[in-house]
Amino acid sequence: MQVYFFHLMPYGDLDIAEADKYNSAWVTIPNTNFDTQKGMKLYNRYIGELELADQLGFDGVCVNEHHQTAYGLMPAPNLIAAALARSTKQAKICILGRALPLVNNPVMIAEEFAMLDHMSGGRIITGFVRGIGSEYFSNSVNPTFSHERFYEAHELIIKAWTDTGPFSYQGKHYQFDYVNLWPRPVQTPHPPVWIPSQGSKETIVWAAAPERKYTYLQTFSPYPLALKAFNAYREEAQKMGYEAQPSQMGWAVPTYVAETDEIARRELKDHIEVFFNKFLRFPSIEMRLPPGYSSISSTKTLMELKFKNRTSSTIDTLIDNGMILVGSPETVRQRIEHCQKEMGFGHLMAMLQIATMPADMTERNIRLFASEVMPHLQGAVKPQLRAIA
Amino acid sequence: MRETMVDVRGTNVRMLEAGTGPSLLFLHGIDGPSADPLFSELSKSYRVLAPEMPGFALSPIPDWMMNVGDAAYFTMDLIAALGLPQVHLAGHSIGGWIAAEVAIRSTHALASLSLLAPAGVMPREAPGHDVFLLSGDESVRVLFHDQALADQELAARAGDPLDIILQNRAGLARLAWTPRMASVILPQWLHRIDIPTFIAWGREDRILPFSTHETFVREIAGAHFLELPGCGHAIPVERGAEVARAMGAFMNGAR
Numbered sequence: 243m244q245v246y247f248f249h250l251m252p253y254g255d256l257d258i259a260e261a262d263k264y265n266s267a268w269v270t271i272p273n274t275n276f277d278t279q280k281g282m283k284l285y286n287r288y289i290g291e292l293e294l295a296d297q298l299g300f301d302g303v304c305v306n307e308h309h310q311t312a313y314g315l316m317p318a319p320n321l322i323a324a325a326l327a328r329s330t331k332q333a334k335i336c337i338l339g340r341a342l343p344l345v346n347n348p349v350m351i352a353e354e355f356a357m358l359d360h361m362s363g364g365r366i367i368t369g370f371v372r373g374i375g376s377e378y379f380s381n382s383v384n385p386t387f388s389h390e391r392f393y394e395a396h397e398l399i400i401k402a403w404t405d406t407g408p409f410s411y412q413g414k415h416y417q418f419d420y421v422n423l424w425p426r427p428v429q430t431p432h433p434p435v436w437i438p439s440q441g442s443k444e445t446i447v448w449a450a451a452p453e454r455k456y457t458y459l460q461t462f463s464p465y466p467l468a469l470k471a472f473n474a475y476r477e478e479a480q481k482m483g484y485e486a487q488p489s490q491m492g493w494a495v496p497t498y499v500a501e502t503d504e505i506a507r508r509e510l511k512d513h514i515e516v517f518f519n520k521f522l523r524f525p526s527i528e529m530r531l532p533p534g535y536s537s538i539s540s541t542k543t544l545m546e547l548k549f550k551n552r553t554s555s556t557i558d559t560l561i562d563n564g565m566i567l568v569g570s571p572e573t574v575r576q577r578i579e580h581c582q583k584e585m586g587f588g589h590l591m592a593m594l595q596i597a598t599m600p601a602d603m604t605e606r607n608i609r610l611f612a613s614e615v616m617p618h619l620q621g622a623v624k625p626q627l628r629a630i631a
Numbered sequence: 632m633r634e635t636m637v638d639v640r641g642t643n644v645r646m647l648e649a650g651t652g653p654s655l656l657f658l659h660g661i662d663g664p665s666a667d668p669l670f671s672e673l674s675k676s677y678r679v680l681a682p683e684m685p686g687f688a689l690s691p692i693p694d695w696m697m698n699v700g701d702a703a704y705f706t707m708d709l710i711a712a713l714g715l716p717q718v719h720l721a722g723h724s725i726g727g728w729i730a731a732e733v734a735i736r737s738t739h740a741l742a743s744l745s746l747l748a749p750a751g752v753m754p755r756e757a758p759g760h761d762v763f764l765l766s767g768d769e770s771v772r773v774l775f776h777d778q779a780l781a782d783q784e785l786a787a788r789a790g791d792p793l794d795i796i797l798q799n800r801a802g803l804a805r806l807a808w809t810p811r812m813a814s815v816i817l818p819q820w821l822h823r824i825d826i827p828t829f830i831a832w833g834r835e836d837r838i839l840p841f842s843t844h845e846t847f848v849r850e851i852a853g854a855h856f857l858e859l860p861g862c863g864h865a866i867p868v869e870r871g872a873e874v875a876r877a878m879g880a881f882m883n884g885a886r
Contacts, residue, residue: 378808379761379763379764382808382809383809384804384805384808385804385808386692386801386804386805386808525764526764526765526766527766528763528764528765528766529764532763532804533763533797533800533801533803533804534692534800534801534804534805538794538797538798538801541797542793542794542797545793
């Protein structure tokens with residue numbers, strides 16, 4: 243198994259009492275709640291945490307893209323990746339991912355990733371996403387074109403990386419008379435493409451297709467939902483005539499370790515509850531699921547699954563749902579090994595900094611995880627495949 | 632109301648129809664095709680034809696419908712497919728915008744134009760609400776000034792299938808996401824509307840602010856304007872009978 247540190251880079255200094263005056267941590271919460279002096283310290287601290295992970299032997303460090311929110315301060319994740327390209331030495335740098343439909347020039351995403359591939363010595367892993375619903379409000383992009391733009395931008399980027407330039411591309415949403423990348427990417431045929439998602443069937447089928455075999459990354463999900471997604475991926479692969487490998491599946495999960503289960507739970511409690519109840523707070527279901535962002539049937543399923551009777555999360559419900567990993571190193575290691583056997587993933591993206599978690603606590607978590615949990619996992623996934631349940 | 636299907640160059644359109652008399656094509660607002668008491672009153676003197684715009688209610692968004700201009704050209708094809716030589720064209724909200732987009736392209740087939748709180752023009756002041764962030768009951772309440780009528784509407788809609796609500800929002804988003812409910816360029820071309828034009832607006836409209844009427848009234852020569860005090864965005868429901876009579880009187884004079 244390969245082990246990564248996935249950082250969301252939240253605005254950890256958020257004044258929760260002040261933020262409670264608004265019904266959202268996204269798009270509509272005024273940015274007067276952001277303190278630039280604290281912001282400068284946070285960026286440097288967070289980049290330092292990812293550099294530490296590189297030094298401690300993590301297989302990779304991960305960043306992602308979100309807009310106009312206290313949840314994550316990386317509207318341009320490639321800027322962080324560029325800093326890491328110089329300051330890290332071994333770890334893969336994973337940008338999970340860029341939100342393709344939000345841009346009017348996907349060629350620029352191809353160009354930036356190609357630059358990063360050079361600057362990092364071929365260490366980047368790219369991620370392609372559609373962006374979450376709220377980002378269609380913050381980026382003014384029509385959500386009814388989300389799927390079309392995603393597929394078209396993806397096609398254009400892959401062509402830009404692999405076809406001989408200059409060539410012309412004439413799509414419904416994107417038209418370019420000249421596509422001719424300088425630089426082309428270092429990795430051949432192109433940098434790995436991963437697909438982070440929360441379990442959309444359409445996405446799973448698309449990622450698993452034999453011409454892509456993109457690594458599917460399940461993020462923030464109750465355990466049964468994540469298991470279902472991985473099973474669906476394997477089933478789709480089998481339908482399409484091949485066996486999905488563990489390397490084609492990744493699981494991203496908030497993770498916290500301390501000396502004992504009890505200490506770990508006590509220390510994590512406030513931060514994880516703030517994370518789910520405040521940082522993931524949206525004013526309405528309409529902001530999560532703008533019109534046309536998903537098909538009518540998917541929208542209905544999501545409304546049922548994720549938003550109906552939604553009560554606030556406690557650390558106990560989060561543990562019961564399998565949304566988080568928390569405990570002593572032994573507990574967390576056993577839990578990961580159990581989940582791996584059931585789910586079959588080959589990549590674990592541990593989210594080791596959560597919401598308001600301060601620097602000292604985060605560093606202890608990173609170090610303890612790296613010394614007591616990670617060595618048992620790295621290289622532990624056997625090549626043989628489990629049967630589909 | 633009679634219900635028929637009309638084939639418009641391969642796109643099937645569900646059409647509600649009522650009454651006899653001169654033809655009046657009514658383009659629905661943000662919530663799909665029903666609009667009483669406006670229809671029942673109009674159908675006393677007109678043959679009211681109310682199509683379900685592609686992308687709304689039971690119809691998925693067609694691939695060719697990229698923006699409001701496509702909806703306008705489609706409406707022109709629909710008028711041709713119906714074989715209506717001279718039709719009174721009316722529309723509410725998003726439907727008013729589409730009707731105006733038809734009329735700036737050509738008034739050739741039109742006897743008159745009626746715009747009830749039409750979208751299409753950027754409001755001077757920010758509207759109180761983002762129509763795409765409204766949730767649950769609030770999304771209905773905000774359409775009304777008279778909350779007793781909102782209560783009735785909510786009761787009437789209680790059984791509406793979620794599929795239709797979601798499709799209506801998707802259809803609206805396709806046409807009106809950016810800029811919200813408006814076109815940057817429409818005011819430039821409103822002067823081309825050279826047929827008798829009736830405009831009505833609710834003083835208490837919380838979706839499209841009342842002051843937005845000024846651009847329409849200024850740019851469309853000879854436009855007749857009806858101000859509706861104590862009325863919100865849902866003109867066909869809140870003041871349907873009164874507006875239908877005013878429209879009727881106006882169109883009578885227009886013939």
